[in-house]
Amino acid sequence: MLEVSMNNLQFAYDKEPVLGGLDYQAxxxxxxxxxxxxxxxxxxxxxxxxxxxxxxxxxxLVGGKPVTGPSLDRPMVFxxxxxxxxxxxxxxxxxxxxxxxxxxxxxxxREVALEWAKNLGLDEDLFDKLPMNLSGGQRQxxxxxxxxxxxxxxLLMDEPFGALDAVTKALLQDTVLDLWQKEKENRKxxxxxxxxxxxxLLLATDIVVLGQAPSKIIYTHSFTDETKPKRETLYxxxxxxxxxxxxxxxxxxxxxxKARRMKEGKAHANxxxxxxxxxxxxxxxxxx
Amino acid sequence: xxxxxxxxxxxxxIGICILIAYILLTDVFGILxxxxxxxxxxxxxxxxxxxxxxxxxxxxxxxxxxxAYVLAVISAIAIGTLIGLKSGLRKNVTPYINAFSAIPxxxxxxxxxxxxxxxxxxxxxxxxxxxxxxxxGTTIGAVMSIDKRYLExxxxxxxxxxxxxxxxxxxxxxxxxxxxxxxALTLSFMMLAVAEMFGxxxxxxxxxxxxxxxxxxxxxxxxxxxxxxxLVFIMYIFDKIKHRVLHWTINN
Numbered sequence: 227m228l229e230v231s232m233n234n235l236q237f238a239y240d241k242e243p244v245l246g247g248l249d250y251q252a253x254x255x256x257x258x259x260x261x262x263x264x265x266x267x268x269x270x271x272x273x274x275x276x277x278x279x280x281x282x283x284x285x286x287l288v289g290g291k292p293v294t295g296p297s298l299d300r301p302m303v304f305x306x307x308x309x310x311x312x313x314x315x316x317x318x319x320x321x322x323x324x325x326x327x328x329x330x331x332x333x334x335x336r337e338v339a340l341e342w343a344k345n346l347g348l349d350e351d352l353f354d355k356l357p358m359n360l361s362g363g364q365r366q367x368x369x370x371x372x373x374x375x376x377x378x379x380x381l382l383m384d385e386p387f388g389a390l391d392a393v394t395k396a397l398l399q400d401t402v403l404d405l406w407q408k409e410k411e412n413r414k415x416x417x418x419x420x421x422x423x424x425x426x427l428l429l430a431t432d433i434v435v436l437g438q439a440p441s442k443i444i445y446t447h448s449f450t451d452e453t454k455p456k457r458e459t460l461y462x463x464x465x466x467x468x469x470x471x472x473x474x475x476x477x478x479x480x481x482x483x484k485a486r487r488m489k490e491g492k493a494h495a496n497x498x499x500x501x502x503x504x505x506x507x508x509x510x511x512x513x514x
Numbered sequence: 515x516x517x518x519x520x521x522x523x524x525x526x527x528i529g530i531c532i533l534i535a536y537i538l539l540t541d542v543f544g545i546l547x548x549x550x551x552x553x554x555x556x557x558x559x560x561x562x563x564x565x566x567x568x569x570x571x572x573x574x575x576x577x578x579x580x581x582a583y584v585l586a587v588i589s590a591i592a593i594g595t596l597i598g599l600k601s602g603l604r605k606n607v608t609p610y611i612n613a614f615s616a617i618p619x620x621x622x623x624x625x626x627x628x629x630x631x632x633x634x635x636x637x638x639x640x641x642x643x644x645x646x647x648x649x650x651g652t653t654i655g656a657v658m659s660i661d662k663r664y665l666e667x668x669x670x671x672x673x674x675x676x677x678x679x680x681x682x683x684x685x686x687x688x689x690x691x692x693x694x695x696x697x698a699l700t701l702s703f704m705m706l707a708v709a710e711m712f713g714x715x716x717x718x719x720x721x722x723x724x725x726x727x728x729x730x731x732x733x734x735x736x737x738x739x740x741x742x743x744x745l746v747f748i749m750y751i752f753d754k755i756k757h758r759v760l761h762w763t764i765n766n
Contacts, residue, residue, distance in 0.1 A: 278666050296669040308667045312685040312762040321681065325671045356762050 227254045228289040228299070228379040228415050230275060235285040237270060238440075244270045246440030252432065254379075255413040257406060259426035261473065262436035263481055268419040271436075272384050275417060276302045288380060298326050301373040302382040305389060307365045309357045315368040316353035319343065322372045342375040343368065346401055363394035370398070374405055383418045387425070395425075400457070403429055423473045427455045427466060435476055438484045445476050552732040560736050568721065568740050575706055575717040578634070582641035583702050587695060589642075590649035594691075595683065597650075598657025611654075615647040620708045633713025644705040645698035652694025656687035689763055692756050699752055703745050718744065 235248040244267040252258050260268045273279045274286055276296055283292035288300065301322070302308075309318045319339035323330060330338075343353055346367040357365050366386060373381055383402075387395040406413060420426055426433050431454065435445040447469065449455070455466045533554065539545045541553050597604050597611075619640055626636040660683060668682045684691075707719035714720045722737035 276670060278669065296666075296672065298670070298672050300670065302666075302670050304663060304667070306663065308663050310664060310667070310682065310685070312688075313681075322671050325673060358762065 227412055229254045229287075230289075230380070230415065230417070231287045233285050233287075235271075235274070235281065236440075237267070237274060237279065237281060239270075243440035245274075246442050248436075248441070248443055250434060250443055250446070252415060252417070254415055255411075256431045257403075257416045257418065257429055258432045258434060259418045259420055259430035260434050260436060261420060261423065261426050261477065262441065263438065263477060263484075264421060265439060266436045266480075267439050267441040268421075268436055269384050272302065272382050272417055272419050275380075276300050276382050278302075298376055299378045300380045300382055301376050301378050302384060303366075303369050303373045303386045305385040307357065307362075307369050309365055309369055309372075311357050314354045314356055315348075315360060315365070316340070316343065318357075318368060319372045319375050322376055326376050339371075339375060342371040345374070345405060346371040347397070361394075363390055363398065366390060366394075366398065367401075370402060379414055381414050381416045383416065385419050385421070388420070396457075399425065399428055423470055423477070424460065426473070427470060428457060428460060433473070435473065438480050444480070445473070447473075549729075550731050552735055554735075557732050557735045557739065560732060564733065564736060567716075568718070568737070571716045571718045571721045572740075572744060574714070575710065575719065578637050578641060578709060578717070579702055579706055582638045583645055583699065585638075586642045586645035586649055586698060586702075590646045590694075590698075591653050591684075591691060594650045594653025595657050595679070595687070598654045598687075599683070604654065604658075611647075611650065615651065619644045619705060623708065623712065627712065636712075637709035637714065640709045641702050641705045645702045648698040648701060649691070649694045652697075653687065653691050656690030656694075657683060659690070660686045688759055692759065696749075696752060696756065699749065700745070703741070 230250075230252040232248045232250045235245055235250075236243070237245040248271070260271060262268050270279065274281045275288065275293065277293045277300065278296060281293060283294075286293050293300075309315060310321070313321065316336065316339055319342060320332075320335045323335045323338060327335070340350060340353060344350070348364065348367050348371065352360060352364055352368075357368070360368070366389075370383075370386065373383075387398050390398065406416060418426075418429060420429075431449050433445075433447045434443055436442070437444040453465070455463065460466060536551075536554060540548065540551050541555070597607060622643065623636075623640065626639050627633070630636040630639055664682055664686050668678050673682065706717070707722070710717040710719040711723055718737065718741045722734050722741070725731075725733035725737065
C-alpha cells in the first residue's frame with residue numbers, strides 16, 4: 227500500500243548510464259509489471275527502489291519519503307531464490323520474521339512461517355528441508371512465502387519465475403495473484419520485473435515498458451478490474467491479443483533500433499580504422 | 515561391520531600395502547639401512563616399555579597444539595573477516611600481510627624465545643603464527659568472495675551487524691575457511707616439532723628429537739608412528755566437525 231514516485235530518475239554504473247530519466251507515479255496497491263529487453267535497466271530500477279543502489283533523494287520517493295537504504299518494508303524476491311542454503315527453508319522464513327517481529331517467540335514465528343508456506347502450496351514436510359533438497363519451484367515458493375510473510379506494503383520481485391518450467395511458473399503466477407487479490411483494500415504495491423509479455427498481461431494492473439539503456443519509459447498501460455486479462459482469456463480475447471501484439475512490437479522495434487545503432491557504431495569504428503590504415507600506408511610510402 | 519569395511523576398507527588396504535612394502539624393503543630384501551630403518555616388528559616390541567612416555571609427551575604436545583590452534587582460529591577468523599569486509603582496510607594491510615606471512619616461521623624462533631617469558635609461551639606463539647597466516651589468508655578470501663545475493667538478502671531483512679556476521683557472513687564463508695583450518699592443523703603439527711626443539715622436557719616431537727640424538731632410530735620410528743596415528747585421529751575428528759558444519763553444501 228505504498229505509492230512510488232519517480233521524478234526524472236537517473237542512474238549510472240561507473241559513468242555508464244542505465245536509467246535516462248524515468249517519470250512514473252505508481253499508485254498504492256497496484257501490481258506494476260516492468261517490461262523490457264535484457265539490459266534495459268529493469269532490475270536496476272528495482273534495486274534502486276529496494277535501496278540496494280543509491281539514488282538521488284529527490285528522484286525516487288516511496289510513500290513520500292526518499293529511499294535511503296534497504297528496508298523490511300520493501301522485501302525483494304530474486305530470480306535465483308535468495309534463500310540461505312545453510313538454513314532449512316522454514317528457518318529462512320523464521321529469520322525474516324524474527325527481524326520484523328522482534329517480540330514474537332520461536333513458536334509463534336514457526337507457526338506463522340508454516341502458515342505462509344502452506345499458503346504457497348508447500349507441505350509441512352518440506353519446511354525442515356535444506357534448499358538443496360528442494361526443487362527450483364519449491365525454493366522459489368519459499369522465497370515468495372518469506373516476502374509475503376513480512377506483510378510489507380511494497381513487494382519487489384525481480385524476474386522471480388524466470389528460471390522455472392512452464393507449469394511451475396503458471397502455478398506460481400496464479401498463487402501470487404491470488405494472495406495479492408485476497409488482500410482487497412490493503413493490497414500491497416507490487417513491482418514485478420519480467421521480460422515476458424504474457425506474464426505482464428496476466429499479472430499486472432499496470433504495465434510499464436522500458437526502452438533500451440539509458441532507458442526511458444516508452445509505453446504504459448493500465449487495466450481496470452473489468453479489463454484485466456485472465457488466464458482463460460489470455461489467448462482468446464481480441465483486445466488482449468491486440469495489446470500483446472502492440473507490446474511485442476514496441477519491444478521488437480527497440481531491439482531492431484538497438485541492432486541498427488550497434489551496426490552504425492561498428493561501421494563508424496571500421497571507417498576510423500581504414501582511415502588510420504591509409505595514413506599509415508602514406509607514411510610508409512613517404513619513408514621509402 | 516559391513517558398513518565399516520565399506521567406509522574404511524580401501525584406507526586399511528592402502529595402509530597394509532605400505533606396511534608390506536616397508537617389510538619387503540627392510541626385513542625381506544634388506545634394501546634400506548637397518549640402522550635408520552629398523553624392522554617394524556622390533557619397533558612394535560618397544561611399545562609396552564615406552565607407551566607411558568609417549569602418552570606423557572602426547573599430553574604435553576596437545577596442550578601446546580590445542581592452545582595455539584584455538585587461538586589462531588579465533589584471532590585469524592576475527593581479523594580475516596574484518597579485513598575481508600572492509601575494502602579500504604584490506605588495500606592498506608595486504609602488502610604487510612604478504613610480507614610478514616612470507617617469513618618462514620621456524621626462522622623466528624630466536625625472536626620468540628627473546629620476546630616471550632617462558633619457552634612454553636614461545637612455543638605456543640610459533641605454532642599460533644604458522645596456523646594464523648593460513649587461516650587469515652583463507653578467511654579474507656572467503657569473506658571477499660561471499661555471494662552478493664546473500665548480503666543483499668540480509669540487507670533487505672535489515673539484519674543487525676552481529677547477527678549478520680554469525681548467521682550470514684561466517685556460514686557463507688565457512689567452506690573456504692574450513693579448508694584453511696584443515697591446512698593450518700597439519701602445519702601446526704609440523705611447527706610442533708620446531709617448537710619442542712627448545713625448552714621442552716616432553717612431547718611427541720621432543721621424543722623423536724631426544725632419541726634421534728642417541729641414534730635410537732627404532733624409538734625414532736616409534737615416535738613417528740605414534741605422531742602419525744595422533745594426527746590421523748585428530749584429522750578424523752576435524753573432518754567430522756567439518757562435515758557437520760558444511761552439511762548444507764553439495765559435496766557433503
